[in-house]
Amino acid sequence: MIKIVGIGPRREDMTLSALKALEESDVVIGYGSYTRKIIDLLDGKEVISKGMGQEVDRAEIAIKYSKKGYQVVIISSGDPGVYGMANVIYQLMGKYSQVEVEVIPGVTAVNYSAALLGSPLHDFAVISLSDILTPLSEIKRKVIAAAEADFIISFYNPRSKRRTEPLKEALKILRNIRSPQTPVGLVKTSDKGSEISIVSLQDLDEEEVDMNTTLLVGNSFTYVDEGKMITPRGYMIPHSTHPLADEFYQKYLAGEGIKGSNNVCEYYPCHNHPQNCTFCYCPFYPCGDPSTGGYWIKEKQVWSCEGCTWIHQDDTVKCIEGKLPQLLGKVEDLQDKKKELLKLRRECVYLTK
């Protein structure tokens, strides 16, 4: 039996299954820097360390030992199914019959990095920038697709001393498609631990990136707060509506609302001229999404819309008005249908940003 075991990014991220597989093994095969990490677990076992780039050798040795009846463990850092040894073994397995293989999953770099950075993930794409086995044209096609569809993107193997072009190309694509302010997290991991930094897409210095770095590019909603990279999923934050907002939507629903700029209002323009006042009170308050300019006043735990003018753009109003009548039948729906309203908001943010 061959077990392909992910030992995770750090010793403490190893799973109970991985530990058990190592305990039960006779032979442990892996890249030297991985076997050294867990040397205290390898007492009395045959340890075969092979260098990088000798993946097929390692796999052939594992198959040979397994056929002799040994319990063999091949170790990968992170998860063995993500650019690790699982693909190599299975690709070679086609040549042989009667070799039993089991994959023991582990914590992979995207999850590890996300945990250190805060909570940057929503729908995400994982792309290896190594062009050793993959043509650059294919890598670029994937980066374009992921960038355009606003996936969070995690780049593995982003850059080595000799392999600098794929990252250069990826950044060129991202800078063409995504906002220059998009937060990018860098997690550099060595034996001494992990260092994190968060920069904007425009400020990212590719020279800072090496083979031990995992990159995480945010989506349109990702923001940075107190040094953490956060992508809100759009949860509803409990809140009662303001009496003046209730009154405003009574009128709105009775067809007596404001249309366009409300020049006669004593506060006009409360944000900027010309502003569309159709939704003087935002139907999504509090959205909790800083991507349009709002923020929490922490001392008061109050959501401030001071920096957000999105709701007062003509195209925003048009998008919202297209679907609002289906959701808002009575004032109470501002609370009762908040989830649906926040979804409509998200849809319109994408159409109008």
Next chain:
Amino acid sequence: MIKIVGIGPRREDMTLSALKALEESDVVIGYGSYTRKIIDLLDGKEVISKGMGQEVDRAEIAIKYSKKGYQVVIISSGDPGVYGMANVIYQLMGKYSQVEVEVIPGVTAVNYSAALLGSPLHDFAVISLSDILTPLSEIKRKVIAAAEADFIISFYNPRSKRRTEPLKEALKILRNIRSPQTPVGLVKTSDKGSEISIVSLQDLDEEEVDMNTTLLVGNSFTYVDEGKMITPRGYMIPHSTHPLADEFYQKYLAGEGIKGSNNVCEYYPCHNHPQNCTFCYCPFYPCGDPSTGGYWIKEKQVWSCEGCTWIHQDDTVKCIEGKLPQLLGKVEDLQDKKKELLKLRRECVYLTK
């Protein structure tokens, strides 16, 4: 301090960090079915179980306890950063100051499912099909992008009794873009364990899919062998070239090769008529990639090209000839530049499939 802890898909996939965080905690908050799984680890702790859909409540309770000085653990199954509690906590954190939070990453469903299915991953996209917080238009846009760029796609929360439309739409998109033979892995996990099945995209019955299923859609290279779903990364399989192939490429490099159909050959057409014989001997042999029709004869450990006619298509020959002169200067390059040759093959497979 609040620790947001991923307990993995199964008990044995829990990490050492997760165990330690639970040990050191005073209060453990989580969905009932998660806390029940680890009830033996919760002795002497205050356990607060909340139902699904009460994410914000759970987060507010955690913050409250943490402010009182308790060590609080919030548990998520899998990894808390992937559609788990990390985003909720961080989104709410904006309201408060001086709350310390740490995320303990875990094995998420895509890695767990991949391990059970074989080694299906290469570059991949993770998409939640839940349209509770995300507009369907956004989900569809992401599925189209991932399908077109040939990502492996993992769908989380694919279908519930009431939420059937997103999966229907996703499958419609996939069936429009991807080959009907694309392998799709289904991993259904319950308290009793996990059940796996692998079907083709055309045969996938959406009624088989529920909330506890993770779906994994292969890319153009994914194949099924002995019940395992495998995506080859394109590793070079050691092999010496055949003397007749050496002779063939001597002539090819001397400009005395065959062009187009070799009607005078006694074996013509060895595959089908009209076949292009320019690469009578395949310069990529053995590619180890069944996606064009080749396969291993296991008893002999020999790669058979019998089912592959790809190398004999005119457009394939044209694509290869465009770049081969840069790689192949002498016959030995068939071995020495095999990695580069396999990359060229991959590029041409994408252009001609």
